[in-house]
Amino acid sequence: MKNAPDPKADLSAQIAQAIRDAIVEGRMIVDERLPSEAELAEQFSVSRPTVREALKRLAAQSLIRTARGAFGGAFVNHLRYEDAYGQQITTSTLLLSMNAVSFETACEARYALERACTPLAADRRGPDHLATMRAEIHRQSQAGLSDEAFCASDVAFHRALVDAAGNPVLSYQLAGAVEAMQPLMNMITFTARSREAIVRLHSRIADALQAHDAAAAESALHELEAYTQTLGRDVMAARAARAGQ
């Protein structure tokens, strides 16, 4: 199709794009071996280092993997969920930090997405999901927990909620939204009182899912979003006040 190589791009970028197209369009199947670097260099009429740079670009996106030795080489990679998770989280985190997305916008997106999972989660949650959520709630109730640990537990709780929907595509899409929020959440100082409020809402969510009550879970999530927004606004106000002094 789009066989027009961008003339302004570097050679290594053009070659990477050509191979990427071949993979994405299905002309190369999973675990198929690419020609050796020397052969590719000849095919594209470039030198081996140039081919290597192209292959490294693809390797960075987990599209290929390489192995040394005889019968080694570059292979079309079977993209696993965990690889995709990692990339999505990195990209989402950077996007949030670099575009200076407001706490409000990120929070709104995150909870909107989580509510999308709720009806499915209420339907399909298994005992393991509930157990994870209960365990994280218990951890969050412990005194002396650092703010970072509280945040991490919060993420684990919400991931369990997402996973309870039993849809790997949904879990993948939401991994970025939930994890990327963590740096923003880490700016918040969780007082004993706010922790108590969050734990209570988490419990309500777990209870609702256990009772297969999607509406109750959604309502609790709405309240949690509102409460989180309040906490975020307080932090931002405090920051602004400090900066204005």
Place this chain on the structure above:
Amino acid sequence: MKNAPDPKADLSAQIAQAIRDAIVEGRMIVDERLPSEAELAEQFSVSRPTVREALKRLAAQSLIRTARGAFGGAFVNHLRYEDAYGQQITTSTLLLSMNAVSFETACEARYALERACTPLAADRRGPDHLATMRAEIHRQSQAGLSDEAFCASDVAFHRALVDAAGNPVLSYQLAGAVEAMQPLMNMITFTARSREAIVRLHSRIADALQAHDAAAAESALHELEAYTQTLGRDVMAARAARAGQ
């Protein structure tokens, strides 16, 4: 923190990871210039080609950009939404095709995510969003439209719906879900009758958003999901029958 360089990884991968950590952890800020390749080579005690491969890895993830010439070099990239979109779509598409995700699972995820946008979209949709949706509906009504063009218009319609929520983070997260479905949707042959049904549901969604009626939009989306699932099941059944012959 994790200053333990993975000894089994390639040098170029280790260097890429070191620089990536520096960027992600904020030790390098946006638009800051990295040392030249020669300086990096000296710092890490490796050769220039090795450094270059590391930089290409980062460039593939849009973490850095490079410029030639005096005062050129590698700069920490300001990750724009469109860059992130592209990466997410590529990753999502591959993930769906390689893990052989069922049409059902992908479809369920997509519509669940879209419904997450609906309340916000009903609240904030502007005249431009409605105009885009109406235009795409009009295109979809035209006879003689190829299935690919119909699918592309469908994607455009749904992207307008997502964008109407007015939350860039949400738009980013959903870009992958909506676009990655397109190859799966392209397997469907849209008859005149099914197109008519889809157009009618699209119109109901646009009407509902125009009336700020989130519930009506959600209900239409539910019906659209059910109808799409039916179409998908028919295709799969036909395929299975053909394969079984």
Place this chain on the structure above:
DNA sequence: GGCATTTAAATGTCTGACAATTTGATTGGC
């Protein structure tokens, strides 16, 4: 002072070589 030229710095590319690693065949011992 403004414009064309030069120059320097940096990335992009090439060539050739060697090191490291893995697989498969060969060879030797029993």
Place this chain on the structure above:
DNA sequence: GCCAATCAAATTGTCAGACATTTAAATGCC
């Protein structure tokens, strides 16, 4: 004949040095 150790071949990983290309700043001319 069978098994193990060894060796050869193929391939990626790394290095060194060189040249081409591009870009912006410095310089000189008018």
